Amino acid sequence: MKDLLxxxxxxxxxxxxxxxxxxxxxxxxxxxxxxxxxSAAERIESLPQTRQIAEKERKAFHLWYVIAAFACCLTxxxxxxxxxxxxxxxxxxxxRAEAIADRYIERGTEETGAVNAVAGMILDYRAFDTLGESHxxxxxxVVVMLMLKLDETNTRKDREDYYRVRFEKYYPTDKDPILxxxxxxxxxxxxLFGIYILLNGHLGPGGGFSGGAVLGTGLIILASxxxxxxxxxxxxxxxxxxxxxxxxxxxxxxxxxxFFSGANGLDNHIPKGTPGAILSAGLILPLDIAVGVxxxxxxxxxxxxxxxxxxxGDETDD
Amino acid sequence: xxxxxxxxxxxxxxxxxxCVLCTLxxxxxxxxxxxxxxxxxxxMSTAVLAFTLNTGKPFTYVLGEFPxxxxxxxxxxALEALMATAFSAVLICCVLGGQDYVxxxxxxxxxxxxxxxxxxxxxALMALVWTNDMFTGYVFVEILTLSSCGLIAARETGRxxxxxxxxxxxxxxxxxxxxxxxxxxxxxxxxxxxxxxxxAITEIAAEGGKVPLIFTLAVMTIxxxxxxxxxxSYFWMPDTYGSSTPTGAAILSSLVSKGYIFLLLKIFLRVVxxxxxxxxxxxxxxxxxxMAGMVAGSVTAIRARNINRMAAYSSAAQIGYIxxxxxxxxxxxYTVALFQILVxxxxxxxxxxxxxRLAAVSGESLLFEKLRGxxxxxxxxxxxxxAAALSMVGIPFFAxxxxxxxxxxxAAEYGNPAVFAGVMAVLGISSVLNAMYFIRTVVLIYAxxxxxxxxxxGSVTSGKVPCGSATYYAxxxxxxxxxxxxxxxxxxxxxxxxxxxxxxx
Numbered sequence: 001m002k003d004l005l006x007x008x009x010x011x012x013x014x015x016x017x018x019x020x021x022x023x024x025x026x027x028x029x030x031x032x033x034x035x036x037x038x039s040a041a042e043r044i045e046s047l048p049q050t051r052q053i054a055e056k057e058r059k060a061f062h063l064w065y066v067i068a069a070f071a072c073c074l075t076x077x078x079x080x081x082x083x084x085x086x087x088x089x090x091x092x093x094x095x096r097a098e099a100i101a102d103r104y105i106e107r108g109t110e111e112t113g114a115v116n117a118v119a120g121m122i123l124d125y126r127a128f129d130t131l132g133e134s135h136x137x138x139x140x141x142v143v144v145m146l147m148l149k150l151d152e153t154n155t156r157k158d159r160e161d162y163y164r165v166r167f168e169k170y171y172p173t174d175k176d177p178i179l180x181x182x183x184x185x186x187x188x189x190x191x192l193f194g195i196y197i198l199l200n201g202h203l204g205p206g207g208g209f210s211g212g213a214v215l216g217t218g219l220i221i222l223a224s225x226x227x228x229x230x231x232x233x234x235x236x237x238x239x240x241x242x243x244x245x246x247x248x249x250x251x252x253x254x255x256x257x258x259f260f261s262g263a264n265g266l267d268n269h270i271p272k273g274t275p276g277a278i279l280s281a282g283l284i285l286p287l288d289i290a291v292g293v294x295x296x297x298x299x300x301x302x303x304x305x306x307x308x309x310x311x312x313g314d315e316t317d318d
Numbered sequence: 319x320x321x322x323x324x325x326x327x328x329x330x331x332x333x334x335x336x337c338v339l340c341t342l343x344x345x346x347x348x349x350x351x352x353x354x355x356x357x358x359x360x361x362m363s364t365a366v367l368a369f370t371l372n373t374g375k376p377f378t379y380v381l382g383e384f385p386x387x388x389x390x391x392x393x394x395x396a397l398e399a400l401m402a403t404a405f406s407a408v409l410i411c412c413v414l415g416g417q418d419y420v421x422x423x424x425x426x427x428x429x430x431x432x433x434x435x436x437x438x439x440x441x442a443l444m445a446l447v448w449t450n451d452m453f454t455g456y457v458f459v460e461i462l463t464l465s466s467c468g469l470i471a472a473r474e475t476g477r478x479x480x481x482x483x484x485x486x487x488x489x490x491x492x493x494x495x496x497x498x499x500x501x502x503x504x505x506x507x508x509x510x511x512x513x514x515x516x517x518a519i520t521e522i523a524a525e526g527g528k529v530p531l532i533f534t535l536a537v538m539t540i541x542x543x544x545x546x547x548x549x550x551s552y553f554w555m556p557d558t559y560g561s562s563t564p565t566g567a568a569i570l571s572s573l574v575s576k577g578y579i580f581l582l583l584k585i586f587l588r589v590v591x592x593x594x595x596x597x598x599x600x601x602x603x604x605x606x607x608x609m610a611g612m613v614a615g616s617v618t619a620i621r622a623r624n625i626n627r628m629a630a631y632s633s634a635a636q637i638g639y640i641x642x643x644x645x646x647x648x649x650x651x652y653t654v655a656l657f658q659i660l661v662x663x664x665x666x667x668x669x670x671x672x673x674x675r676l677a678a679v680s681g682e683s684l685l686f687e688k689l690r691g692x693x694x695x696x697x698x699x700x701x702x703x704x705a706a707a708l709s710m711v712g713i714p715f716f717a718x719x720x721x722x723x724x725x726x727x728x729a730a731e732y733g734n735p736a737v738f739a740g741v742m743a744v745l746g747i748s749s750v751l752n753a754m755y756f757i758r759t760v761v762l763i764y765a766x767x768x769x770x771x772x773x774x775x776g777s778v779t780s781g782k783v784p785c786g787s788a789t790y791y792a793x794x795x796x797x798x799x800x801x802x803x804x805x806x807x808x809x810x811x812x813x814x815x816x817x818x819x820x821x822x823x
Binding site: 079080082083086087088094096097098099100103104111124125126127128129131132133135136138139140142143145146147149151152241242244245248249252253256258259260262263264265268 | 319323324327331334335337338339341342379380381382383384387388389390425426427428431432434435438441445451453454457458460461464465467468471472474479482504505506507508509518521527529530533
């Protein structure tokens with residue numbers, strides 16, 4: 001037993017996987033497997049040594065960790081206070097720090113064609129950062145998909161089905177008329193508002209990230225009020241992937257073209273248009289739409305993966 | 319402008335496109351696409367390396383229509399090109415060497431997502447290497463962090479999830495601190511691009527405003543130090559490297575932390591500038607933490623009972639060498655730090671690719687007691703492991719020896735007897751400790767088993783992994799050759815690094 005505990009502490013042995021008993025064969029029944037896993041975890045927890053260690057850790061945590069945490073925070077706070085005494089005070093003029101911002105504000109509209117200086121900044125002056133930023137969202141989506149999407153390794157198929165059937169029996173979202181109507185109404189207006197923010201990004205407050213967040217919210221409200229079946233009709237996993245991928249690839253190709261032509265001193269032939277018109281500001285509008293699609297897909301993807309471990313219907317249903 | 323100058327941008331965009339495409343295709347196609355992308359990136363990086371060595375001048379690449387202080391920028395010199403070439407070459411070996419295990423460890427429906435993350439990681443590494451902008455650096459640090467979590471968690475066992483969460487917590491703390499540093503730097507200088515920020519910092523330093531500068535740099539250093547496993551914060555390493563699938567462990571240990579360190583070095587040398595940085599007390603803190611890491615990492619490695627955890631702890635020691643080199647400073651110090659980045663990338667990836675092969679003939683166990691005699695059962699893995707271990711210890715002809723030699727030379731060149739004595743003492747202790755656990759392991763894998771009956775039982779391979787597939791052989795042989803090249807022809811790469819450093823600032 002002590003050996004078991006040491007191995008566990010060394011990280012060699014995991015209470016949640018590959019039990020010694022399990023190695024006898026992979027064909028044992030699921031119930032037997034769960035039982036073995038549970039009993040192993042319980043066995044480790046019930047060991048007297050485990051309790052002693054837990055007790056020790058608890059004491060150490062309560063005393064030293066609290067003291068250390070306080071000390072760290074206090075030191076950092078003092079260090080930063082000391083530092084603020086040495087930088088330009090808030091509200092005081094700091095010509096060095098304002099030169100760039102002033103230029104963005106003064107010449108932004110003229111150079112990018114966007115009335116909204118923020119849109120001009122993130123999608124034209126510093127578009128490469130925003131390209132990276134949309135890939136951060138994409139990365140997060142892929143990682144969540146990798147961890148939470150149901151598959152043979154992480155699913156106890158029998159349990160999942162059992163809970164799903166029970167859940168839908170007691171909370172039949174798709175049969176509640178009040179919820180359906182309220183959800184549809186609310187969701188449609190939110191979607192419309194999201195599209196407005198998205199298309200208005202270069203003209204006023206708004207843009208891809210905020211518009212996409214609103215769109216994502218609308219989708220989530222629709223999905224949770226209408227039930228899975230209705231959403232699965234139009235948003236299968238394959239379509240979801242294609243949406244995200246085409247938005248990203250459009251962004252990469254369009255902006256790659258601008259980067260390439262700009263760096264090589266070529267004219268990119270993208271008309272800036274009249275500032276203030278809906279079709280103006282060069283690529284900013286289409287890029288806003290692409291970013292919006294990515295953000296909305298990421299938000300909806302998170303919701304769907306966390307709620308039921310998958311996005312849309314199975315690909316076989318497509 | 320020559321067409322070669324477009325290659326940094328093209329390599330980053332190519333990786334991004336291929337990562338997106340990977341989500342749409344089958345695992346097999348995704349693997350091939352990833353491999354093709356890596357080869358293309360390697361070819362482009364090599365072309366840039368040849369170009370910059372030839373012209374002897376760095377080039378800046380304006381991303382879009384707006385030049386330096388307003389728009390984003392990439393910058394290519396020989397050093398960046400050398401790092402990009404080495405990183406992409408090692409990445410190819412990691413992907414090739416571990417792909418048999420990806421098939422087993424990652425669920426069939428998710429293998430293409432795994433390769434998506436590998437591509438994202440490549441694009442982030444390339445962007446960190448080429449960028450000339452601090453905020454771009456931060457954005458791609460985020461991509462690197464998130465995709466690392468994915469690579470760890472891709473093998474869905476309880477422990478990898480735990481390791482990924484722990485890694486995430488530590489790394490987000492680091493990212494947060496680094497972002498804080500970037501913000502402070504922006505408040506101080508008004509610039510995010512490195513070259514204009516450097517000009518502003520020169521003015522600030524001339525006016526005597528060093529206090530906020532030191533704090534800003536300290537915050538950035540702590541942030542990236544946590545992420546790369548500098549001394550007090552290396553305890554996330556063993557779980558992370560020890561439990562993930564071999565490709566993930568190899569990439570994380572050999573490349574990801576190096577990407578962070580390269581960004582940090584860029585901030586020290588390009589944003590702050592060597593003439594200001596060398597007078598700041600911060601570098602001595604780095605040197606001391608590096609030395610502490612060299613000893614502490616090795617001591618914990620000796621106590622490990624699992625070969626992967628031992629290799630992970632030894633990473634902490636090797637990262638210490640890099641920080642010691644940065645701390646010693648001067649051309650000699652930076653050269654040895656950068657050389658160690660290359661050497662460790664080549665060696666550690668080889669270790670993590672071979673250890674699972676040793677485990678495969680020992681009843682799928684990475685415990686030392688089970689690994690007895692595994693070098694005889696899996697002969698090729700034994701040879702490759704021995705080569706990597708000898709390099710880690712610092713046996714002549716292997717790359718690890720050159721690092722220790724150059725480290726001693728750079729300490730001597732610094733010209734302070736106390737510094738020289740200190741560095742030599744720590745180098746000596748660290749080498750002895752390295753030898754204690756790596757030589758012990760080599761002896762162990764060639765020793766006979768205590769119980770002959772066990773030999774019968776344990777030698778049966780599980781049959782899940784082909785004992786030696788062609789891709790694994792190719793990757794290991796390339797890595798061993800790379801190691802020998804860095805060891806026997808060290809002056810070649812060191813000269814390249816020196817040339818690159820001269821055009822780095």
